[in-house]
Amino acid sequence: MLAGSLGSFWAGLQSSSKKSQQDLSLSLEILGFLYLASVPLFIFSLLSGCLTFDGIAFWVLIPVPSVFLGTAIGRYARKQNLPYAGILVFLTLLFISVGVLLIEFLLLPQVYFYNHIWGLWPGPIYDEAVYVTGSFLFFRFITLLWILLLWVLPHWNKSLKNKLVSGLIFILLSISYSNLHNVGIISPTGTIQQNLGGKYQTRHFNIYYDISSYTRSEIQYWATRHEFHFQQILSQLDINWPPNRKIHSYLYAHAWQKKEITGAKFTSYVPIWLSQDQLHIAKQQLEPVLKHEMVHVISKQFGNTLFNGSWSIGLIEGLAEAIARDASSQSTLHQIVAAERPLPSADNMKSALSITGFYGSAGAISYTTAGSFVQYLLHNYPFDHFKQAYKTADIENTYPVSFDELVSGWHQTLKETELDSVDKQVSEFIFAQRSLFQKECPHSISNELKLWDEYNYLMASRDTSSAYRVLTDLYQTDSHNALVKAEWIRSKLNMGEPDTVIKSQIVSNSILNLNVLYADALFMSQGFEEASLYLGKFREDISSQPARNFRYTLDLRMDSVQWAFFLNQRYSDHLVKEDTFLKLNTPNKLSTLNKALDLKYYNKALIYLRLLSVEALSQDWFDIIEKAIHMSAYIGEYDMANELINAYNDPDLRARYKERLSEQSEWLSFLQNRNYIDQQK
Numbered sequence: 001m002l003a004g005s006l007g008s009f010w011a012g013l014q015s016s017s018k019k020s021q022q023d024l025s026l027s028l029e030i031l032g033f034l035y036l037a038s039v040p041l042f043i044f045s046l047l048s049g050c051l052t053f054d055g056i057a058f059w060v061l062i063p064v065p066s067v068f069l070g071t072a073i074g075r076y077a078r079k080q081n082l083p084y085a086g087i088l089v090f091l092t093l094l095f096i097s098v099g100v101l102l103i104e105f106l107l108l109p110q111v112y113f114y115n116h117i118w119g120l121w122p123g124p125i126y127d128e129a130v131y132v133t134g135s136f137l138f139f140r141f142i143t144l145l146w147i148l149l150l151w152v153l154p155h156w157n158k159s160l161k162n163k164l165v166s167g168l169i170f171i172l173l174s175i176s177y178s179n180l181h182n183v184g185i186i187s188p189t190g191t192i193q194q195n196l197g198g199k200y201q202t203r204h205f206n207i208y209y210d211i212s213s214y215t216r217s218e219i220q221y222w223a224t225r226h227e228f229h230f231q232q233i234l235s236q237l238d239i240n241w242p243p244n245r246k247i248h249s250y251l252y253a254h255a256w257q258k259k260e261i262t263g264a265k266f267t268s269y270v271p272i273w274l275s276q277d278q279l280h281i282a283k284q285q286l287e288p289v290l291k292h293e294m295v296h297v298i299s300k301q302f303g304n305t306l307f308n309g310s311w312s313i314g315l316i317e318g319l320a321e322a323i324a325r326d327a328s329s330q331s332t333l334h335q336i337v338a339a340e341r342p343l344p345s346a347d348n349m350k351s352a353l354s355i356t357g358f359y360g361s362a363g364a365i366s367y368t369t370a371g372s373f374v375q376y377l378l379h380n381y382p383f384d385h386f387k388q389a390y391k392t393a394d395i396e397n398t399y400p401v402s403f404d405e406l407v408s409g410w411h412q413t414l415k416e417t418e419l420d421s422v423d424k425q426v427s428e429f430i431f432a433q434r435s436l437f438q439k440e441c442p443h444s445i446s447n448e449l450k451l452w453d454e455y456n457y458l459m460a461s462r463d464t465s466s467a468y469r470v471l472t473d474l475y476q477t478d479s480h481n482a483l484v485k486a487e488w489i490r491s492k493l494n495m496g497e498p499d500t501v502i503k504s505q506i507v508s509n510s511i512l513n514l515n516v517l518y519a520d521a522l523f524m525s526q527g528f529e530e531a532s533l534y535l536g537k538f539r540e541d542i543s544s545q546p547a548r549n550f551r552y553t554l555d556l557r558m559d560s561v562q563w564a565f566f567l568n569q570r571y572s573d574h575l576v577k578e579d580t581f582l583k584l585n586t587p588n589k590l591s592t593l594n595k596a597l598d599l600k601y602y603n604k605a606l607i608y609l610r611l612l613s614v615e616a617l618s619q620d621w622f623d624i625i626e627k628a629i630h631m632s633a634y635i636g637e638y639d640m641a642n643e644l645i646n647a648y649n650d651p652d653l654r655a656r657y658k659e660r661l662s663e664q665s666e667w668l669s670f671l672q673n674r675n676y677i678d679q680q681k
């Protein structure tokens with residue numbers, strides 16, 4: 001981007017001066033300097049192994065056309081003998097590089113941008129891989145047309161050939177510009193809505209969704225969730241929503257479709273600077289981020305006048321985290337931050353709440369730390385102070401006490417927060433994630449990762465058979481990767497091919513969950529005796545594991561009956577009848593209930609729930625019971641939902657579980673008093 005900008009301004013100013021005549025050699029000379037300056041970068045990325053094909057392609061596709069465009073503009077001004085040619089050229093280049101960007105930024109909901117001077121901004125780099133796309137090649141073709149047009153324009157009417165050439169270029173340019181939205185160079189609102197194809201309206205939302213990826217009942221459910229979080233946040237932030245103001249929510253099929261249309265892959269986003277309220281989320285991300293993103297949309301109501309937000313990104317993200325509270329499913333925000341010592345100092349916090357500090361450290365650190373701090377502010381001071389601080393990005397002068405006092409009050413709260421070993425694990429995990437700038441080659445993606453990405457894409461598109469083919473390729477290229485291996489075994493067991501797993505000789509692998517999966521394969525192929533013998537070798541290892549996911553591994557496979565039920569349920573989606581359910585042990589009962597909930601077999605799930613004595617269940621089953629409460633409330637089984645909430649409402653419940661339980665209580669009472677209208681178009 002820098003080389004392209006520098007090169008085009010340089011070429012433009014040079015070629016616009018009266019003395020210059022050698023346009024071609026001037027351009028090549030400037031390119032020579034640019035590439036010479038890039039040599040250290042080239043060597044550095046070569047030595048560190050970060051050099052990628054796409055990286056080199058960008059070095060060709062950005063500076064070369066940009067320099068020639070600069071030359072073409074300068075040359076045109078010179079040939080036309082324009083007065084103040086240098087200044088005119090400078091202003092023209094400024095308009096193309098900054099003006100056009102601003103116009104697109106303020107009118108379009110996308111987060112990627114193409115530019116004739118600086119090339120491209122590919123979208124949020126959280127997504128990490130940056131590729132040369134067909135759209136970008138097409139865009140550079142347009143740059144080429146401009147260069148040619150400006151080159152022939154000074155003498156376009158000198159000969160028939162010139163006339164024909166300039167006419168042809170003009171036609172090609174017109175065709176290109178009228179198709180920018182079709183080739184993915186811009187994504188206007190109308191095009192996105194057309195691409196998605198589905199529309200669902202509620203009182204406060206117009207939901208545009210990918211029509212082939214959501215069933216009618218799915219979209220009804222998500223519409224309800226939209227209204228639910230909307231009401232929650234409104235009352236929490238004490239906001240009077242303007243009548244007739246509608247939020248547009250764009251729900252994509254999956255991250256890959258979203259990347260293609262908007263430029264952002266796994267990053268969900270809310271362009272708060274646009275006057276139309278809107279959310280952009282892919283289907284798989286809806287559950288974890290809907291509430292967080294909704295806070296961003298709603299807090300536009302008290303944002304600054306320039307972009308409806310705050311100059312402090314820490315406050316923007318901190319607020320969303322503090323309200324959504326879902327940084328971890330096990331620990332509260334305060335617990336996560338309190339488990340990491342030393343606590344962030346007042347200076348740390350000042351920088352975390354500034355623009356530069358926020359992006360310097362890894363997302364999770366700053367989001368969580370800011371979230372905990374904002375939660376403290378919201379609980380201890382009137383919300384009006386926060387609104388003021390948000391708008392002005394000035395905490396110091398909006399709160400009645402100094403910033404240092406705010407931080408020390410927050411520290412006090414953190415020190416009084418009760419912690420256990422789980423909180424420490426969660427905290428370590430979150431704080432160990434590395435910032436993009438600390439990763440060695442953030443944009444260099446290995447072939448294995450590409451295949452893994454393709455596998456996930458195919459799974460998200462529900463093309464299981466192609467997905468499994470890619471997975472087999474991946475397994476063959478990278479058979480040492482435990483994650484890949486586990487996924488591969490699961491796919492084989494799902495397809496009912498345990499013998500393939502056994503033949504692949506994964507035996508005596510040091511990784512525990514692979515051995516468990518292998519034992520499952522043995523059971524399916526050769527029966528209980530063999531499988532039990534094999535699993536027996538790891539019995540001690542498994543029962544001494546601190547990780548939660550091994551806690552019931554052995555119970556689920558306790559004897560031949562339980563093991564058979566478990567495998568039937570897991571790999572064949574078989575849901576047992578009432579009388580059989582009673583024969584299952586508790587882990588298998590809960591596992592079966594979980595399956596019924598995931599498959600949305602509500603009646604079956606209700607039958608199972610009535611057969612369970614929930615009071616006797618340990619906190620280990622919280623996730624599944626939470627899911628059951630959520631479902632019961634949604635399908636109108638309010639008494640069941642209520643019973644489950646009361647049964648689990650124990651003073652000894654983990655702090656985070658209490659938060660989650662109260663969220664479900666709010667959900668229940670929202671549904672019982674539902675008063676929004678929906679209609680479909």
Ligand SMILES: [Zn+2]
Pocket residue numbers: 292293296317320
């Ligand atoms: Zn956010």
